[in-house]
Amino acid sequence: MKILVCLKQVPHQDARLDVNADGSWIKEDGIKFEIxxxxxxxxxxxxxxxxxxxxxxxxxxxxxxxxxTQALRTALGMGADRAVxxxxxxxxxxxxxxxxxxLAAVAKEVGPDVVLMGLMSEDSNASAVPPMLAExxxxxxxxxxxxxEKGASGFRVERELEGGALEVVxxxxxxxxxxxxxxxxxxxxxxxxxxAAKKKPLDVKTAEALGLAGKVGASAAKAKIRKIYPxxxxxxxxxxxxxxxxxxAKLVGKIKELGLL
Amino acid sequence: xxSILLVAELQKGAIREATYELVSFAKKxxxxxxxxxxxxxxxxxxxxxAKRGGGKVYACDDAALANYNVDGWAKAVRAAAAxxxxxxxxxxxxxxxxxxxxxxxAGLDAAFVSDAFDxxxxxxxxxxxxxxxxxxxIAPAAGKxxxxxxPGALAAFEGTDxxxxxxxxxxxxxxxAKFVETKLASSKGVDLTKAEIIVSGGxxxxxPEKFPEVIQPLAAAxxxxxxxxxxxxxxxxxxxxxxxxxxxxxxxxxxISRAASRARSxxxxx
Numbered sequence: 232m233k234i235l236v237c238l239k240q241v242p243h244q245d246a247r248l249d250v251n252a253d254g255s256w257i258k259e260d261g262i263k264f265e266i267x268x269x270x271x272x273x274x275x276x277x278x279x280x281x282x283x284x285x286x287x288x289x290x291x292x293x294x295x296x297x298x299x300t301q302a303l304r305t306a307l308g309m310g311a312d313r314a315v316x317x318x319x320x321x322x323x324x325x326x327x328x329x330x331x332x333x334l335a336a337v338a339k340e341v342g343p344d345v346v347l348m349g350l351m352s353e354d355s356n357a358s359a360v361p362p363m364l365a366e367x368x369x370x371x372x373x374x375x376x377x378x379x380e381k382g383a384s385g386f387r388v389e390r391e392l393e394g395g396a397l398e399v400v401x402x403x404x405x406x407x408x409x410x411x412x413x414x415x416x417x418x419x420x421x422x423x424x425x426x427a428a429k430k431k432p433l434d435v436k437t438a439e440a441l442g443l444a445g446k447v448g449a450s451a452a453k454a455k456i457r458k459i460y461p462x463x464x465x466x467x468x469x470x471x472x473x474x475x476x477x478x479x480a481k482l483v484g485k486i487k488e489l490g491l492l
Numbered sequence: 493x494x495s496i497l498l499v500a501e502l503q504k505g506a507i508r509e510a511t512y513e514l515v516s517f518a519k520k521x522x523x524x525x526x527x528x529x530x531x532x533x534x535x536x537x538x539x540x541x542a543k544r545g546g547g548k549v550y551a552c553d554d555a556a557l558a559n560y561n562v563d564g565w566a567k568a569v570r571a572a573a574a575x576x577x578x579x580x581x582x583x584x585x586x587x588x589x590x591x592x593x594x595x596x597x598a599g600l601d602a603a604f605v606s607d608a609f610d611x612x613x614x615x616x617x618x619x620x621x622x623x624x625x626x627x628x629x630i631a632p633a634a635g636k637x638x639x640x641x642x643p644g645a646l647a648a649f650e651g652t653d654x655x656x657x658x659x660x661x662x663x664x665x666x667x668x669a670k671f672v673e674t675k676l677a678s679s680k681g682v683d684l685t686k687a688e689i690i691v692s693g694g695x696x697x698x699x700p701e702k703f704p705e706v707i708q709p710l711a712a713a714x715x716x717x718x719x720x721x722x723x724x725x726x727x728x729x730x731x732x733x734x735x736x737x738x739x740x741x742x743x744x745x746x747x748i749s750r751a752a753s754r755a756r757s758x759x760x761x762x
Contacts, residue, residue: 248625268726327594356621357606362562362595364646370667371563373592377732387672392587394684395733398560399672405654406668412726453603453633457616462627 232284232381232404234312235343237334237364238293239267240302241354255460263375266302269349273416276379276387277347278310279415281294288312292337294330300433307428308420315341319437324449327359335367336361336441338380345386346407363408372407373400379408497578498527499569500541500549501588502534509542510584510641512648515545517582517641519649521611526550528572530565532558535657542655550575550660557664559671564664565592570599571662578636585640593640603632607643644653677733684736689716691749692736693724700729714749723751 242248243263251258266274274291281287291306292315293299303314315337322333338346344354346368358374366371375398378389385403390413392398402408420428438447445451471481496518500511507529518525527545529538538551545601550641552568575577581596583589585607597604608617614631617639621628684690691711693703703718719736720729 242622248622257622271519295716328601330596331598354622355620356623357594358590359594359597359604359606362591362593363598363604366566366595366598372591372595372667373562375587390591391732392674395677396674397588398674398675401670401672411732412722413728413732416728418496453635454605454637455631455633457629457631459621459628462620462624464621480560 232287232344234271234287234289235338235346236274236277236278236291236306237346237348237360238270238274238291238302238306239349239352240264240293240295240299241352244268244353249265250461254460256459264283264298264302265350266305267349268352269353269410269412271417272412273347273349273408273410274309274311275415275417276410278418279362280381281282281310284448290315290341290343292317292334292341294333298444304389304428305420307431307433308425309418310424312429315417316435317438317441318435318448319328319439321438321444321448324452325447326452327355327357328363328453329447329451331360331363331367332443332447333438333441334364336443337436338364338368344404346370346405348407350409350411358409361407365407365415368405368406368407370405371402372409373402374409375411376408377411377414379410379414386477395410412435494523494579495577496523496525496580496582498519498525498546499581499583499589500529500537500546501584501586502529502531502537505537507621508584509648510586510643511541512544512650513643513646513648514582514584514641516646517611520646521580521615523580526554526572526576526578528569530557530568539656542657543652545649545651545653545655545686546665547653547655548576549655549657551657552660554662554664558668559674560588561667561671562592562595562669563667566595566599568660568662568665569596572660573600575660580636581638583638583640586641588712589640591637597638600636600638602636603633605630605639607638607642608639609642626662649718662737673743677731684719684734687717689714690719690736691716692719692721694721694750695723695727743744
């Protein structure tokens with residue numbers, strides 16, 4: 232089985248988030264990046280399929296500048312077979328549909344039986360690319376997947392709904408599954424894996440090579456970020472001071488005073 | 493004035509309150525409202541929506557849609573968008589909305605905005621990014637736009653209206669996704685969506701045992717339910733149904749207390 236895993240490299244969860252000069256995004260200089268946590272669960276799921284069936288091939292793909300090489304090398308170190316890096320300033324400023332177009336072009340070259348990726352990214356939190364990519368590929372999809380069982384010609388997945396409910400759905404291959412966090416326990420790259428990763432293929436592609444010149448990037452984006460900013464502060468915050476007993480007494484008094492409970 | 497299509501959802505057999513919040517959102521956005529109700533045996537629900545702000549309501553009533561099906565919903569919404577000539581399509585950001593809305597946007601070659609909690613003139617949609625640490629204003633290009641709206645962001649529309657309903661026939665052959673069943677998560681379902689009071693703990697409480705030792709008794713003493721942040725759930729300290737906030741349950745408590753949690757308290761709270 233051929234599996235395509237789409238990864239996004241995002242600012243580290245503990246990175247300092249300062250807005251850049253024109254207010255369009257955060258300052259990326261000097262902060263650490265990591266693989267989007269949701270995507271690590273998708274990668275782990277792919278590697279488990281390969282563990283059970285070593286004839287499987289796991290291809291990881293990502294989009295972005297030079298720093299993304301590190302994310303792809305990490306994925307190769309964990310056990311992916313090869314990587315595709317779309318590295319091209321022409322794709323900067325793409326909206327989710329632009330990103331989905333790029334990944335669809337990569338998927339066309341790879342020809343996967345299943346595409347695995349995270350439900351959302353830790354930076355844009357949009358959950359937009361997976362359903363868009365499925366639509367562009369013409370395959371069925373499921374999001375918020377908490378369990379994926381491989382069958383003879385498809386997957387039986389459990390999707391998370393509200394109130395602790397799950398929806399069980401059968402999808403035929405090829406299909407796209409967007410995983411929730413906690414889908415599995417993600418492995419670490421072993422030293423041996425990291426050494427082996429240096430010899431694994433990592434193809435670098437441009438938008439033009441994928442036939443997407445002029446179809447992606449800022450000029451083609453239909454949804455543009457006008458500005459970002461720290462959320463307005465709520466009014467009336469009050470800091471209670473004193474030792475633990477005093478703070479508790481004050482807090483209980485406040486709760487009663489405001490009639491919260 | 494541009495036309496807006498609302499994609500309704502059902503919950504326990506009735507139009508979901510979040511759908512009436514879409515009516516309020518559409519009124520704030522400004523435009524002629526049409527709606528689509530998708531399901532099986534949904535005539536009365538379509539009527540109810542028409543009388544409470546849904547405008548002209550397309551009823552896509554088909555046995556194949558008795559349960560949610562991503563292919564079926566994508567087809568139905570696109571058919572309704574074509575029939576109504578809508579430039580803007582609004583979904584609620586729910587397990588149905590986040591599953592199908594972006595797919596519809598790609599099919600319509602439309603701008604897409606996810607989980608908007610407000611709209612300003614322009615239109616400019618406001619949403620949260622970086623798990624609520626920053627806000628972003630998104631301006632769609634001219635033309636079609638698909639938006640998912642955060643449940644609870646606006647009050648539900650309570651007015652009455654004289655809408656109408658119209659059947660919408662959709663070719664539902666060739667659906668690939670097959671619904672099997674809906675079930676409860678294996679551990680006891682903790683439905684935080686209905687909790688009036690939630691005491692939510694973060695990773696900062698220090699250890700898994702602090703949840704039964706500290707958070708649970710505190711929640712019980714307040715007559716509320718225990719919740720947890722995503723890092724706690726990801727670490728396996730508590731099952732996923734306890735998770736609130738980012739990608740967890742959208743909850744609407746009247747009161748919430750967060751202990752040792754780094755998350756911004758309003759993240760994903762409805």
